[in-house]
Structures are given as structure tokens and as C-alpha cells.
Amino acid sequence: MNPSTSALLTDMYELTMAQAYLEQGMDEPAVFEFFVRRLPTCRNFLVAAGLEQGLDYLSELRVTQEELAWLEQSKRFSLELLRYLEALRFTGEVEAMPEGTMFFPHQPILRIIAPLPLAQLIESRVMNLLNFQTMVASKAARSVLVAGGKPLIDFGLRRAHGAEAGLLAARASYIAGFAGTATVLAGMAYGIPLYGTMAHSFVQAHEDEFLAFKHFAETQPDNVVLLIDTYDTEAGADKVVAVAQSLQAKGIMIKGVRLDSGDLADHARKVRRILDQGALPQVSILASGNLDEYRLRDLVQSGAPINSFAVGTAMTTSSDAPSLDCAYKLQEYAGRPCRKRSEGKATWPGRKQVYRYDADDGCIDHDVVTTDDDQLSGHPLLRPVMKGGRRLAASPPLADVQRATAVQLERLPASLRVLDPSPAYDVRISDTLQGLARAVDRTSTIKGVT
């Protein structure tokens, strides 16, 4: 069983609602939009990510014979639903913001148009995919903003929430500007550059740290990065110098050392001095160990001689905001715009488009959210990506997505490029959309819906 591709990775109510829709003949086109209701307090912007896996999921949507058999023996579902599921394929349309697009609350980043039972069934997994990668890309972008161009590497697999989270966090952080990841499968699956050093266990398994360094260098002569804090960081650095001398004859150069504990800035300065005095100015220093964007900012601002950083748990789990207040909501059914009015959770009705406007300095200035048929002069952010269940274009290489994201990050106003909360970016709801919301509410009231 592969949970990543199973059509039964969905909520129970999606199946019971689909059954009810089929029974009532309610299979007209439904329009659902995915958006975020509000930013986490510790975020000034979000970076859209996960679309690629969302489209993969839709393209490959099938219910297997094993799944059908299980659904049938549960005796909870109608024969009509089982037959429908047996033939299930995604046949709808998708419009979306490209991955790497900066976005803000109340802006749909994905719209699905499909027959109601189908558009409903895919809710849980579409949300699951977009929520996670968007959350991680948005967190990772903050580290990129404060790293001052120093390479960042994803070390998060071990504390990511399961297999797929580890894999997709590598992808989302790469989109946001990370140089690479330690997760091997992410290299194989997405072509993301792989980085790795050594673990404390490697040093401990040897009776002698010097020997551990020597053995590691001999086995990986082109990529020698030594972890030097297993016992005493500065003593470790001294051994690096000694090892380097003993390896000179073999033509093996040490590329870097890794610091993983203690006061990283202080150790980096002392280690830099030891390495320089040991005639190893080319050996770079990588820092790791419970780093997040705040510690990163402080380390960079301190001027500590650290050349690159590995960021793990905090980024992979988006520890200060481990979920987004996201929603996938029905905005139109059978041509009739609708909206939810639950307390604190009201939505803007109908199909929407987001127009972005630039300031004179090239930064983005404000956005207008309006109805999809309204034509404004700004740059529209949602584009068709799937029609009749087929992708309209091949997916762009991930490195291109990374480059496009970098351009967008540079175009964020300075006020949003900081870690601390800023005044909200200017997102306007057009008069047209506000008028539609009033009209929808009026119709509901007249018909006694509420």
C-alpha cells in the first residue's frame, strides 16, 4: 500500500457526500478554491508550493480493486458509489498560481472545476499536499532571506512527519532557495543536489577521532566534511589540521568541517583561527544544530566565519506555525455562486482572479482580488494548468521554479522581507466581488436558506 497515491487517503465524509450527490443526481460542475484564511502571526507572506504533486495526484487518481473490495465488504456504501469509484478518473479543470508565487490571505492559489462528487472526493488530499509544501516553502524562504547568500541545506528528514514529509520538505525548501538536501530519495526523485557530512557515531565507532577523520577522508576524497564536536570542538579542529598534513601526500584535500553544538559563533571563530594557522584557509565551516531563521539571522549578523548552514527540524516541521489556516471551499455550483457564512470563517463567493500591481521600484505594491470575469490591468496570478483532466504543459524543471521564486522574493517590499511581523501587504477586494457577496447573501435570505 502506497499512502501517497491511494484514492482512499481521504476523509470518510467525502465518500458519504459523494454517495448522496450521486443519489440526488447532483453532478453539475462545482468550483472549489483553495486559499488561506489568515497568515500565521509569524509570517509576512506565503510561498505557493505543492501544485506539482497535486496535479500528479489528480492525473493518477484511481481506486484499486483491493480498495474497492474493502469498501464493498464494509457495507457502508451504495452500489452506485462503488461503480462510480471503480471508473473514477479526474476529468476536471485546474487553474493555479505557479509554484513559488508569493501570496496572501483570501487569494485562491488553486481552483478546481469538476462534477460535484469528483471535486468533493479530492478535497482532503489536495489540501494535505498544498498545505504542507506551502507551509515549508514559506518557512524556508525566511531562512533564505536572512542567510545573506550563504548556502542552506535541508537536514530535516529524521524529524519530518513521516516519509512523504521528509521527501517533500526537501522539495519545498529547494524551491524556496535552499542549495540542497541530505535526503537521498529527494535527489533521486527530484534531482535536488545532495549534501552530507558525517555523524557522531562515525567518530565514536573509532577508538580515536584522528583515525575517524582519516578514514572518512580516504573514502570520500572529493567531499571531505568532518564533524568535529563529538568530544571537544577545538581539539577536533586541531586534529583536522593534523589529518590534513598526513593526507597531503595522497593529494586529499579537506573541504570543510561541521559544528553541531555549543555556541556556534564562538566555536566558528576559534576553529577558523585554528584552521587558518594550520594552513587550511580553504576549509569551510558548516554549522548545524537546532537552527531556525532567527538563530541564522543572529549568526550571520554576528559576522561569525560560518560559510554554510544546515537547517533541519524547525524548517521541516515549520515549528512556529506547523499548519496553515487553509480551506478548500465550494464557491459555485451549477453556475450559482455560493459562500459559507460560519462565524469567523466566511468566504468570498464565486470564481476569483488575483491581480498583482507593481510599484515604481519594481517591488510588488498591492493585489486586487476580484471575480474571474472581471478584467483588470494588473498581472493575473491564476493560470489554467489542467483541462479535461490533462496537464496543459509539462512541469517546469525544479531549478527553474527555484530561480523564479528567487526573483519573486527579491520583489517583496522591504517591510515583508524581515522576520518580525510587519503591517499586512495591501490586498484589496474589488467592488465587483463585494457586490457579488451581497447579491449571494440577498438571494439566500429571500429564498429562506438561512
Next chain:
Amino acid sequence: MNPSTSALLTDMYELTMAQAYLEQGMDEPAVFEFFVRRLPTCRNFLVAAGLEQGLDYLSELRVTQEELAWLEQSKRFSLELLRYLEALRFTGEVEAMPEGTMFFPHQPILRIIAPLPLAQLIESRVMNLLNFQTMVASKAARSVLVAGGKPLIDFGLRRAHGAEAGLLAARASYIAGFAGTATVLAGMAYGIPLYGTMAHSFVQAHEDEFLAFKHFAETQPDNVVLLIDTYDTEAGADKVVAVAQSLQAKGIMIKGVRLDSGDLADHARKVRRILDQGALPQVSILASGNLDEYRLRDLVQSGAPINSFAVGTAMTTSSDAPSLDCAYKLQEYAGRPCRKRSEGKATWPGRKQVYRYDADDGCIDHDVVTTDDDQLSGHPLLRPVMKGGRRLAASPPLADVQRATAVQLERLPASLRVLDPSPAYDVRISDTLQGLARAVDRTSTIKGVT
């Protein structure tokens, strides 16, 4: 590609270290232990979970031909490593605490004994599996403790971190005492009871809320739970009464209503009154919407007439502690105990056992962590579960694990059964173990390792 079962879901350095070990002929037995360094500040205990998936992973450990081909073309690895990976099988021993065991810092919950390259390679995924389910079970148990016996249901899939997180969060919360989940695949994979209601979109897709309720009841006559807050909660409750009357003739009974927004306690009281006055005293009230154990405690203590709760994002992501400070550390190699002494991250050396001692009232009183060959009078928590790569016993039914966990939760001292931080549970490090640590440090110093 199924990330859940890929042997390449590992960190790059596991491969390079394995290559170095092979090159140096370092394939003697290594002993690694998984433990948590310290509790999150908002936890008083942890619940071990994830062992089952860990053993599955070890049992099925293989490198596929596709993966081998990819590793080879990367030109980063020796032929010796590639041949080793081609024949890779887990052949080692595992000792572990059963799932559902309460545990505390510095207590290994899992020990792996295997040839060094093998024990090293599996590090990342073993940590990934144990960290996640333990974290979720520990969070979910807190909701169970304050729910006063009211059923709890996992609604977390959509904001879980990917596919596997959604699936395994259902499993971990069920172990901790949840009644079931909305995640269909968790029902199929683990036999966890499935629950589901309806979504706002179902109501919105109908032009009339009354009709939506009626249609849903007719399609699921045995399990009618209606979501009543799409427009106005109390108006929704009035419609439930009307629908119930119109369905009486057909013999369809409404089982429950769901509240998902606003002041849940206040709405529950008003809705209860409407239902009772409408001759629907048997209709139960389910509450959902951003619930965590704190809101749950307040709602239960308020006496609000809520019969059951759905808990989603906060539990699935363990939002207040989205990772554990866990480690998988080499404690012995080739019969030689070892330990890491990095600042703030020192470990206790050697193979360890945890003995638990009870108080007179039947609650647990204190634990002693000692060396594995030390025989104490308490109840030993680590037991052999795998030898020669084979499980020693079939995995227990999940419902049995849930029952055993419930017994252990009841045996927690009252001071640990609260949500707020308590004084730490008494975990003692035996003199024998402290002596071993001193001996290890002495040997290292004499040999000039540091």
C-alpha cells in the same frame, strides 16, 4: 516510487559512512539506542509509538534495482557499497518498549544491534518513524486525559504533513485512546473505526439547507450526523427538528449534529435546548473546529452538553511541540561502550535497561536506568522483539495496544495527568551506569581520544 518503503529514504551521510565502514572492515556489532533527550516543556510524559512501522521497515529493507542504478550513475559511491546495498537485508536484533508504554528522558525505547554499516544506514528512517508516532500519541493522550470519557475522533488528515503523517496520526491517536478517525485509508490499513459527518460544501451545493439535511439523511439513514453551522447554528438546529419530523414516516432517525465554529459551549447549550424541545433528546452533539486539549478541557469543565469531539490539526501536527528532541546514538561498538560528549548533548554509554517501580496506590513511582546486564527488582521495560532480522512474535491487534495504553495512562501519578507542566517524574541513573560513563571517559582520556 513509494517513499514509505524506499531504503533511500535516508540521509546522504548514512551512505558515505557505510562506505567508509566497509572500506575499513568495520562491520562488528554496533549497538544504537533511540531515546528522547528532554521532554517538550508542554509535556509531562511521552507515549512510545511507531515500533510496528519500524519493524515493518526493517523486515522489508531492500534496495531496488532502480535505486541501485540511480546510485551507480551518480558516481558517488564505491562498487563495494553498491554490492553491499544490492544484498541488503536487516539481520540484526531489536529490543524495545511495547507501543503505548509511557516513558521519560534518557530512557531508550528501542535498541538496534546489527553490523555497524547496517545499523547506521537505518538511522534516519527509524528516527523518522518513532519520532512522529510517539509525538502524536503523546499529544493525543493529553486530550484523552481531559475528555472525561467522551469519544474523540481524529479529523487531522488535511493538515497533516503529507500522506504518511495523515495515516500514522490516525494510528497513533487511536493507540492513545481516540475512538476512531475520519481517514478512510487508516480504516483499511489498520482496522481503525471510521467516523464522518458532512462538509459545508454539501450544504452550500444545495439551494436550501433543509433539503441538504434531508438528502444526506436519506443516503446515510444509519449514520445521520448533520453539520449545522454553515449559515446560522441555531437556525440550523431548527431545521434539524423539521427534517426529523419529515423523516419520521420513513423511519430515519437523526443521530447527531456537528458544531464547527463560534462559541462551541454556548451554541451547544442553545442547540441542545432546540433539539430537546423538538423531541430529539437522542440526537447527540459533536463539536469540532481548532480543538486541542486545552479547549477540550475548558469545554468539558464548562459542562457544555457536547457528547463527542473531533480533534484535527493541533493533534496531528502536535502543534505545541511539533518534534521531539530525540536521538539514535551509538552506545557500543565491537563490545566497547562509547558515548558522545558534545556540549548539552552528552549520552549515557552502553546497552541499557529501564526498570519501573510502582507505588502502593498502583501508580508508577519511579524508574531506574541501568546497564543491560545489571539485574534489578523492578519491571524491565525493554523486551526483545526481533532476532536475526525476524520478529519474535506477531504484532498485537491495535485494539489491544489501545487497551494496554489506557491501563498505563490510568497508572500515571495524578501530578503527570494534568495539562500544565509538573515536576519531572523520578528517573534515576544507577550507580552502575554512572560508573560505566566515568570508565568510558577515563579510557578515552588515557588513549588521547579527546
